[in-house]
């Protein structure tokens with residue numbers, strides 16, 4: 089097993105006017121290649137902040153992040169964007185598909201950004217088969233159900249072979265049935281492609297599918313320092 | 319073509335069309351004005367090249383093509399004819415009036431038909447020479463554009479009716495001519511003319527003849543110009559035409575830039591979250607700027623094509639309806655194209671940079 093992500097003593101302070109909000113107070117985390125990890129905790133405890141830091145959308149006030157042997161915290165803004173492009177796939181609660189593009193267009197856009205022009209039809213076919221999206225490719229997001237939209241978003245995140253998928257409450261906008269389908273697909277991706285996934289969730293059933301759960305509270309990981317191993 | 323770019327253009331068809339129309343307006347204005355200026359000067363050149371007199375004799379002071387002064391006494395005709403090397407001297411009154419339909423300007427000449435037509439080798443192909451004070455002859459182009467025939471009536475000098483009695487060819491100088499006496503009468507300047515055309519005898523050099531005129535005590539002290547010089551510089555003789563055209567091109571560029579800037583600015587505000595998504599997907603600043611620039615350039619390109627088509631149609635209409643010449647000046651067309659595209663690209667630059675500089679997390683949270 090190989091360590092694919094290492095976060096050391098992450099702190100994040102937001103300045104709101106004259107007030108400092110300590111969103112993260114020193115979080116350390118190690119994730120191995122192929123892990124499916126859940127982050128749980130009450131609202132406002134710093135989960136999203138943590139995920140944004142790991143994906144290079146934010147910079148920590150203190151601490152270090154190494155992703156797939158690259159130091160994210162030492163990198164320039166442009167370099168961080170580049171690492172994100174090559175190594176990270178984001179999935180959000182609100183799907184965040186491009187509404188003007190079809191499912192296919194959304195996937196192609198990801199491929200184009202990832203790797204100027206060179207797409208991998210084999211990978212795309214595999215991903216679409218796994219997520220059972222083959223017949224949805226020519227639909228616009230508004231013509232798809234929430235569950236289908238989230239599957240397209242998931243496909244878009246993994247079609248470019250990211251080292252890590254970062255998902256922020258991916259089932260937060262879905263009903264029970266669709267949540268189960270989407271969670272199943274996360275599990276499939278993890279199992280078939282050995283895809284490393286870090287998923288924030290409020291849903292205990294979702295967390296139960298993960299091999300490891302990390303609990304956060306008030307900007308800290310509380311239970312246990314390494315996370316619960318299932 | 320990039321699907322996000324074209325999808326965005328199609329997503330907001332009204333915005334895309336309005337901004338393309340803004341670019342088109344600038345481009346069409348440039349094309350139309352330069353086309354008309356070129357057409358006008360080409361036409362004048364063609365007409366003036368049928369003036370066979372080598373020398374134009376006027377009072378001191380510059381002879382503007384647009385002037386309608388009648389300050390030269392026709393007594394000079396006899397004096398000029400007495401000078402060595404002069405074959406004939408023909409007085410001309412030129413009057414420039416606001417065009418009949420309020421656009422452009424129209425020239426009328428008063429000449430004694432017989433000596434003028436002999437000097438310049440023009441002939442009546444229909445009807446007869448003007449005699450009475452309310453009679454005129456016109457050239458074939460004027461007859462065709464206005465659909466005039468002998469017997470038809472034209473209003474000149476702000477509403478006075480004149481009867482067409484003849485049609486001549488080829489075109490030479492003003493398209494409408496009446497007798498010198500009729501013109502003197504209309505302008506209330508008996509015994510006066512605007513200039514005198516001087517034709518040299520065969521075997522005489524025009525420069526030598528000009529020197530003779532200048533040296534003779536009866537004619538010295540006046541302005542002597544060579545026809546070839548006067549008509550070569552027609553574009554220069556319409557005062558500030560080129561300055562005007564340059565200002566117009568500059569304004570067109572500003573209009574294109576502003577319209578595209580506004581369009582792209584509203585677009586990126588509307589698509590803030592999409593820009594956040596692009597950033598989350600790892601799109602670089604350069605990628606985001608180039609996407610927005612591509613969209614702006616595509617819109618400008620649409621505007622450019624529309625502007626060319628609009629200018630072309632407007633040019634033909636102006637030609638048909640007003641009898642003005644319109645000739646596309648390709649060098650200006652190139653300038654208009656460059657300006658439409660450059661204006662669009664530059665206008666989009668600021669919104670594009672703003673988009674590229676957005677903070678990804680707050681962009682993703684944007685409602």
Ligand SMILES: Nc1ncnc2c1ncn2[C@@H]1O[C@H](COP(=O)(O)OP(=O)(O)O)[C@@H](O)[C@H]1O
Pocket residue numbers: 102103104109110111129130131132133134135136137138
């Ligand atoms: N951009 C921001 N500016 C100021 N405070 C913020 C900002 N983003 C998050 N916070 C604060 O940081 C804390 C952690 O937020 P967040 O990471 O979104 O928590 P969670 O995802 O666990 O609900 C909260 O108190 C929140 O109000």
Ligand SMILES: [Mg+2]
Pocket residue numbers: 135136137
């Ligand atoms: Mg959150």
